[in-house]
Amino acid sequence: MKRHLLSAADLTRDDAELVLRTAEELRSLADRPIKKLPALRGRTVVNLFFEDSTRTRISFEAAAKRLSADVINFSAKGSSLSKGESLKDTALTLEAMGADAVVVRHGASGAPHRLAHSGWVRSSVVNAGDGTHEHPTQALLDAFTMWRHLGSLDGRRVAIVGDVLHSRVARSNALLLHTLGAEVTLVAPPTLFPVGIDTWGVETSYDLDAVLPKADVVMMLRVQRERMNASFFPTAREYSRRYGLDGKRMRTLQDHTIVMHPGPMVRGMEITADVADSDRSVIVEQVTNGVAVRMAVLYLLLSGAEGVAGADESE
Ligand code: CP
Incomplete structure (x- = not known):
């Protein structure tokens, strides 16, 4: 190193x-x-x-x-x-x-x-x-958690969902997971993707429901309202409806798929309490x-x- x-x-x-x-x-x-x-x-x-x-x-x-x-x-x-x-x-x-x-x-x-x-x-x-x-050590601990659950990350599909624009975790994870052979899809509303996302070497999507059934890992991100200088679009309620992980969406995941969150998380916004506390959640393990x-x-x-x-x- x-x-x-x-x-x-x-x-x-x-x-x-x-x-x-x-x-x-x-x-x-x-x-x-x-x-x-x-x-x-x-x-x-x-x-x-x-x-x-x-x-x-x-x-x-x-x-x-x-x-x-x-x-x-x-x-x-x-x-x-x-x-x-x-x-x-x-x-x-x-x-x-x-x-x-x-x-x-x-x-x-x-x-x-x-x-x-x-x-x-x-x-x-x-x-x-x-x-x-x-946030490179967060990416390392996330990769370590995935590796312990899934073995080799080669070809594994990782969905990272939420406020990609303000997320240092998303960028470090995208870089490291690419190095380790995983296929990363970033999912966010159009307003929460940074300029230049096409140079990150990852897929992007606005449609969470299309991405979830194929994912081996779903990583939810907090909406970083403290880094936004105006009220963000969509509204909190609309955001949760379209990009929040709730019990209904969780039931569309494959049996082996794990749910992650780097913390701090806002229960009820990007993830519901039943998902955060479910058997699929490895948040405490992270x-x-x-x-x-x-x-x-x-x-x-x-x-x-x-x-x-x-x-x-x-x-
Ligand atoms: N994941 C993370 O960086 O959490 P803290 O802000 O609590 O350190």
């Missing part, structure tokens, strides 16, 4: 499969009474979050701690950013604290790239979500898998190793 993980496009098929295999080894730790490995003892991971997060921040923290790294959590709220401090000065402060990896979430697309290529920090930079651009995948990413970036030394040596 490269020194930084900024985009799903940074991952070759070999890289991605190495992360998935490593995550599988590390996932078994969760079943042990003591869940820690000494693999990153003495290393420091900084979680640098300029935007809100529940799953990503907590799972990176859990992942780093399970590998015995020291963790520093930085949240923009309550920091000196409110006094006008720049990204550069924040980065130099982290560097002075000896960070080995900086996990960064930022509202501006490209902020992690700026950090990685600026020379301000010597550490590895991991993109934990930048604006509407990318969160569990997020810890193993982020352990794998931190381990591979910081150790440079290709296997998990000490996996049989929990402390």
Whole structure:
């Protein structure tokens, strides 16, 4: 793997499969009474979050701690950013604290790239979500969840449904799933597709009911109203009627098809509660898998190793 993980496009098929295999080894730790490995003892991971997060921040923290790294959590709220401090000065402060990896979430697309290529920090930079651009570790944990349920993703049909325009998850998933051989169809109303979608190497559709019966995986996306500066079209009610996954639509899926959502989800909008809580839903499993995948990413970036030394040596 490269020194930084900024985009799903940074991952070759070999890289991605190495992360998935490593995550599988590390996932078994969760079943042990003591869940820690000494693999990153003495290393420091900084979680640098300029935007809100529940799953990503907590799972990176859990992942780093399970590998015995020291963790520093930085949240923009309550920091000196409110006094006008720049990204550069924040980065130099982290560097002075000896960070080995900086996990960064930022509202501006490209902020992690700026950090990685600026020379301000010597550490590895991991993109934990930048604006509407990318969220590569979410794509890895989603691919890992699919892989555990379906085996090889070659030729598997994945429908990603909803607000593609504002979704960094959709873009990273489209890139990574293409690398892993899956066939991706993005489903959205015409107003929620970005310009240039034809360059993503995926199919697109406005018709959810036509796509669902063929899908092996259905991934629902939240409508990101906070990123829209006007009321979005169609209306919430019309959106749910045409693009929401409810019990009736779920019954048109193949028996083996799984339902995913990266979170946070709005029950009753893009997915009904009965679907989110159904046997097909692997939404909670995605969160569990997020810890193993982020352990794998931190381990591979910081150790440079290709296997998990000490996996049989929990402390
Ligand atoms: N999936 C995801 O990025 O969730 P959070 O915003 O809670 O981290």
